[in-house]
Amino acid sequence: MMRSSLFLVAAILVMGLCVNAQLKTKFYSSSCPKAESIVRSTVQSHMDKDPTVAAGLLRLHFHDCFVQGCDGSILLDGSSAERSARANTGLRGFEMIEDAKAQLEALCPGVVSCADILALATRDAVDLSDGPSWSVPTGRRDGRVSLASEVTTLPSPFDSVDVQLQKFAAKGLDDHDLVTLVGAHTLGQTHCMFVSYRLDNFTKTGNPDPTIAPSFLTQLRSFCPKGEPSKLVSLDPDSHTNFDASFFKNVRDGKGVLESDQRLWGNDDTRPLVQKYASSIRGLLGFRFEYEFSKAMIKMSSIEVKTDTQGEIRKTCSKINY
Incomplete structure (x- = not known):
């Protein structure tokens, strides 16, 4: 590796x-x-x-x-x-x-x-x-x-950037954390039901979401054919099982699969960091996105934790102790 x-x-x-x-x-x-x-x-x-x-x-x-x-x-x-x-x-x-x-x-x-x-x-x-x-x-x-x-x-794939920022702020996370943690979408897939509405009749205009790059629109339509809402599409089509910065390159280039992801490029507060990550490369000083992602994960995983005598240590994770 x-x-x-x-x-x-x-x-x-x-x-x-x-x-x-x-x-x-x-x-x-x-x-x-x-x-x-x-x-x-x-x-x-x-x-x-x-x-x-x-x-x-x-x-x-x-x-x-x-x-x-x-x-x-x-x-x-x-x-x-x-x-x-x-x-x-x-x-x-x-x-x-x-x-x-x-x-x-x-x-x-x-x-x-x-x-x-x-x-x-x-x-x-x-x-x-x-x-x-x-x-x-x-x-x-x-x-x-x-x-x-x-x-x-929970943040939703339909949320505006402002709503996403509000939900993150409520948990003590800022705009930097938002963009960085959304980078987790370099891995994984989503169902076409969360994408299809962007492809043909976005906001009931009869047209696709204008933020989708024309070349990617054709590709996205092939990933999510009409009438197949349960079909899966990769959030980072080129490398959905490898953790890298290609997700941000996609967002920069109008190839974000989820509307909430693509909106990060259209917002003045979040665009600069998307650009920074999209331009980063591996090198002697490491990989900027990887470094920042690690910090953001440590911060997120400390949200409202229970310690000392709070809560319990479950014997089985799916049910509380009795």
Whole structure:
């Protein structure tokens, strides 16, 4: 696997200093020394069978942190739980988290939280997709509340940039974090139902979304034929299983698949960073997007965490302890 420069790796290790003072790197070094290696080997095993699970874990972690904070509440099952909400349709990675949890419970019962497993697994999935690695601050505890009614705080593919910025700001994230974290769309796919409305009758004009490059419009129509809303289309058509900056090049060139992504180029606050990332290349000083993405992920994964005596350490990630 191609690795980033030594400078980048060293810088990311320094970034491992906690955003939240109650979290710390190597939290399980004494209580469960093999915790991080077990999570990584489990991610590797699942990705060997299906590389697209990396995108699933990224989305799962993001959706967890934006509702009730990064507390594993997205992992709880139930008819009124977060994962049952429409916005969470198609979430993936639950089996991998449960697999790692079962192994850790056998080795270190009641020690490693599901929230931490998800944060660690997401880092490993990005790393194993030829993306960056970073030191994950751990010590999260699992929440006991999961409500589908609270999922409205999640950003939507139909949101304007202003609405996206408002939703990120509510979680302590700024415009830089927004653009950087949306770069996770370098991995993964979406359903054509979130794209088709842009292709022929955008805003009921009878015409396609004018921000789509004409050459890409033909391609996008072939990806999403009429009458096939459930068909999948890659968010980064050229490299949807490799973590790189091509997503930003696509947005710059009018080839953003989601409307919310393409709008980042049309906004004065977000365009400069899209341009910066689109122009970045790998080199001796590392890869600017990879470096910034690592920092943003550490920041995001510290949103409203539960620590100390808050919450619990679940025995099974899909249900609270009784």
